Amino acid sequence: MSISQDSIIHVSKLVKRYSELLAIDHLSLEVRAGEIFGFLGPNGSGKTTTINCILQLLSYDKGEISLFGEEMTPTRYDLKRRIGIVPQEVAVYDELTVRENIDAFCALYVSNGKERKALVNEAIDFVGLGEFVNFRPRKLSGGLKRRLNIACGIAHKPELIFLDEPTVAVDPQSRNAILEGIERLNAEGATVVYTSHYMEEVEQICSRVLIMDSGREVAQGTVDELKAMIGMGERIRVECASLDDALLGAVQALPSVRSAAIKEGALVVECTSGSHNLTDVLGVLSSTSTAYGRVWSEPPTLNDVFLEITGKALRDEA
Amino acid sequence: MWDNFKYTLLSIVRNPALLFWPLGFPIILSTLFSFMFANLDESFQLQPVALGVVQDETYESAFGLDDTLRSFDGSAADSEQHFFDLTYYAAEDEAETATAEGAIDGYVIVADGAPVLRISAAGLSNERRLNLTTVTMVLDGYVRVLNEIETVMEEDPTLLLDDSAQAMVAELVNQGSQPTDEDIEALVQYVTAQGTPDVIAGFQTDAVRTEKLKLTKTDPDSSARYYYALLGMAAGMGMHIAYEVVSAFMAQKSPLGARRTLAGMSRWRMLVSSLAASWLAAFSCLAIGMAYMHFVVDVDFGDRAVPCLFALGLSSLAFCALGSLIATFNLSGNLCVAITTVLAFFAGLYGQASQRIADLIAIVYPGLAALNPVRQTAQLFYSLLYYDSLDPYLHICAVLTVMAAAFATVAVLRMRRQRYAYL
Ligand SMILES: Nc1ncnc2c1ncn2[C@@H]1O[C@H](COP(=O)(O)OP(=O)(O)OP(=O)(O)O)[C@@H](O)[C@H]1O
Ligand SMILES: [Mg+2]
Numbered sequence: 222m223s224i225s226q227d228s229i230i231h232v233s234k235l236v237k238r239y240s241e242l243l244a245i246d247h248l249s250l251e252v253r254a255g256e257i258f259g260f261l262g263p264n265g266s267g268k269t270t271t272i273n274c275i276l277q278l279l280s281y282d283k284g285e286i287s288l289f290g291e292e293m294t295p296t297r298y299d300l301k302r303r304i305g306i307v308p309q310e311v312a313v314y315d316e317l318t319v320r321e322n323i324d325a326f327c328a329l330y331v332s333n334g335k336e337r338k339a340l341v342n343e344a345i346d347f348v349g350l351g352e353f354v355n356f357r358p359r360k361l362s363g364g365l366k367r368r369l370n371i372a373c374g375i376a377h378k379p380e381l382i383f384l385d386e387p388t389v390a391v392d393p394q395s396r397n398a399i400l401e402g403i404e405r406l407n408a409e410g411a412t413v414v415y416t417s418h419y420m421e422e423v424e425q426i427c428s429r430v431l432i433m434d435s436g437r438e439v440a441q442g443t444v445d446e447l448k449a450m451i452g453m454g455e456r457i458r459v460e461c462a463s464l465d466d467a468l469l470g471a472v473q474a475l476p477s478v479r480s481a482a483i484k485e486g487a488l489v490v491e492c493t494s495g496s497h498n499l500t501d502v503l504g505v506l507s508s509t510s511t512a513y514g515r516v517w518s519e520p521p522t523l524n525d526v527f528l529e530i531t532g533k534a535l536r537d538e539a
Numbered sequence: 540m541w542d543n544f545k546y547t548l549l550s551i552v553r554n555p556a557l558l559f560w561p562l563g564f565p566i567i568l569s570t571l572f573s574f575m576f577a578n579l580d581e582s583f584q585l586q587p588v589a590l591g592v593v594q595d596e597t598y599e600s601a602f603g604l605d606d607t608l609r610s611f612d613g614s615a616a617d618s619e620q621h622f623f624d625l626t627y628y629a630a631e632d633e634a635e636t637a638t639a640e641g642a643i644d645g646y647v648i649v650a651d652g653a654p655v656l657r658i659s660a661a662g663l664s665n666e667r668r669l670n671l672t673t674v675t676m677v678l679d680g681y682v683r684v685l686n687e688i689e690t691v692m693e694e695d696p697t698l699l700l701d702d703s704a705q706a707m708v709a710e711l712v713n714q715g716s717q718p719t720d721e722d723i724e725a726l727v728q729y730v731t732a733q734g735t736p737d738v739i740a741g742f743q744t745d746a747v748r749t750e751k752l753k754l755t756k757t758d759p760d761s762s763a764r765y766y767y768a769l770l771g772m773a774a775g776m777g778m779h780i781a782y783e784v785v786s787a788f789m790a791q792k793s794p795l796g797a798r799r800t801l802a803g804m805s806r807w808r809m810l811v812s813s814l815a816a817s818w819l820a821a822f823s824c825l826a827i828g829m830a831y832m833h834f835v836v837d838v839d840f841g842d843r844a845v846p847c848l849f850a851l852g853l854s855s856l857a858f859c860a861l862g863s864l865i866a867t868f869n870l871s872g873n874l875c876v877a878i879t880t881v882l883a884f885f886a887g888l889y890g891q892a893s894q895r896i897a898d899l900i901a902i903v904y905p906g907l908a909a910l911n912p913v914r915q916t917a918q919l920f921y922s923l924l925y926y927d928s929l930d931p932y933l934h935i936c937a938v939l940t941v942m943a944a945a946f947a948t949v950a951v952l953r954m955r956r957q958r959y960a961y962l
Binding site: 239273276277278279280295296298299301302303304306308310311312313314315316317321324325326328329330332373374 | 542543546549550551553554787790793794795797798799800801802803804805955958959960961962
């Protein structure tokens with residue numbers, strides 16, 4: 222087993238069973254220093270289980286796991302101190318205020334009180350909980366609780382941060398703030414493992430992505446690599462006044478068109494990757510003198526990648 | 540570690556549900572106990588009995604009976620000994636009428652050579668009936684002393700005489716010749732003039748007094764015992780605090796536990812700081828409970844308040860360690876309450892039946908009883924109050940220390956395993 226110099230997480234052929242259920246099936250992955258590594262998969266695909274195995278919270282049946290180039294065991298407190306965790310479920314002390322909570326978690330890593338005070342303040346600003354520092358968690362809304370959950374995991378400025386679906390139940394505005402914050406942490410030097418089933422988020426911030434399904438790796442690579450893998454270009458939608466099979470046939474005959482269909486009064490064309498797909502499609506419409514209204518052109522999404530490989534949608538488009 | 544201690548303590552103090560058992564429980568129960576025992580004490584408060592005496596010839600001839608009764612009459616006795624207010628009647632029917640009218644509670648008459656108490660069957664409250672038992676006791680004591688004297692008289696009558704009378708007898712016997720009539724007359728006159736000899740008088744009051752103490756005062760041990768067992772139980776309730784606190788860093792118990800397991804603090808540091816916080820909280824509850832018992836309920840802790848507090852500290856430490864150990868298993872926190880409740884039964888908290896079972900087990904299986912920390916705690920208080928020597932106390936302290944150390948050690952050993960098959 223060779224581990225590259227800047228490998229922060231190295232997992233090799235991990236197998237984890239929950240009695241009958243095979244939750245992780247020979248999963249291998251590598252996270253390098255400075256990456257934002259995305260873990261993408263539908264519910265129950267094994268993202269959380271993988272993280273818990275990496276962190277030695279769960280026992281596993283097979284596989285090798287090393288962190289920062291060293292073998293990870295439950296008692297490697299030196300390694301644990303370099304890690305920050307934002308668990309999927311909000312896990313904070315109900316009896317402590319926002320500030321106390323952040324300080325209590327930070328104190329598990331940083332013992333110097335003065336240093337910690339600065340870190341806690343920074344974390345409070347980071348998640349924008351300044352007005353709520355004296356609130357107890359039960360008085361916070363779901364989204365604010367999530368932000369507290371994040372602050373508790375990152376206050377001690379870890380080198381490696383695991384964020385397990387941190388944006389669930391967070392409004393779009395705060396979600397953007399969180400994503401930007403994660404990019405900022407990354408820019409400051411932290412390596413990030415980011416779990417989500419919102420592919421837009423993953424696409425937006427992750428430098429590399431692992432897509433999993435049913436405990437198995439579906440694909441791994443940069444977003445562009447993944448998209449190239451399925452050879453899909455943009456999806457074009459055109460509102461047309463009238464549509465007929467002849468037109469459809471003409472569109473389908475274009476060399477760069479993978480499929481064309483009529484959906485809800487619009488022409489939907491999926492193209493292979495190429496540079497002038499939109500011009501080609503619109504050219505056909507003009508040449509048949511078909512009047513058309515609005516036009517959309519969407520680049521392929523990771524959902525398309527997932528759909529392409531597994532034959533099912535990553536998540537309901539809601 | 541200090542910060543973990545601080546925040547753990549803070550989270551305990553802000554959780555009223557955690558403090559209810561160890562703090563509220565002893566205060567509420569000891570208040571209840573105090574009401575229960577107060578009623579009991581009142582019913583045992585002696586009210587002097589309005590007692591009639593049928594002063595006929597047989598009464599007059601009953602040796603020392605009148606003296607005995609009078610010694611408990613209000614006119615003669617001090618308040619401790621004031622059992623009766625005597626009224627004399629010349630004949631039984633007068634006394635009977637007075638009883639029926641309620642002027643007296645009952646009357647004493649000498650019949651067939653022995654004094655008996657007669658009361659009207661109806662119309663007596665339980666309380667007054669209870670008071671009348673003192674009359675029976677005094678009469679029983681009198682009869683016993685009388686029998687005693689008769690026996691002595693049969694064996695060596697001179698023992699009944701006081702020193703100077705005995706000297707007179709000895710002189711008469713030793714002078715070698717037959718004593719003259721005058722000599723004997725002088726002796727008889729002397730003895731008669733003395734009235735009831737001291738020996739007999741002493742006999743009478745002793746016999747009655749011991750009886751009185753036993754029957755009329757609540758045994759001082761019996762109520763204190765409940766309070767001590769209650770403190771032991773409260774110490775046991777403190778176990779629940781440690782359980783919750785330790786559960787909060789057990790990965791399989793909660794997301795918070797999982798998160799803290801992933802932190803960069805070793806298990807034993809977590810345990811020590813959390814145990815210290817829960818112990819401090821539990822001990823403070825107990826100290827407050829004890830202060831409440833002492834100052835409000837008036838429970839006697841003797842003059843050894845410091846070793847009493849130390850006893851509480853040690854016993855809550857043992858319980859907190861046990862609570863931590865339970866938290867390392869996949870067991871509910873209610874188990875802590877259940878365990879304490881059962882242990883308290885075997886420490887005799889639930890009344891006399893449970894006390895008897897507790898004592899029986901202590902005799903038959905002393906080892907088993909020694910393993911009951913609730914009982915040990917109660918015993919710690921006993922040992923402080925009823926022994927002059929500190930040895931038994933120190934012995935129990937040693938037992939509790941060993942328990943605490945054993946529980947904590949097993950807990951930390953179990954905690955070292957942090958990888959779970961399921962979460
Ligand atoms: N404690 C457990 N016991 C048994 N099966 C479990 C347990 N925890 C998870 N699983 C199963 O393991 C599989 C992977 O679960 P996991 O929580 O890792 O998925 P996930 O990708 O994190 O999903 P989500 O997006 O819903 O968080 C699922 O099929 C789940 O049912
Ligand atoms: Mg998950």
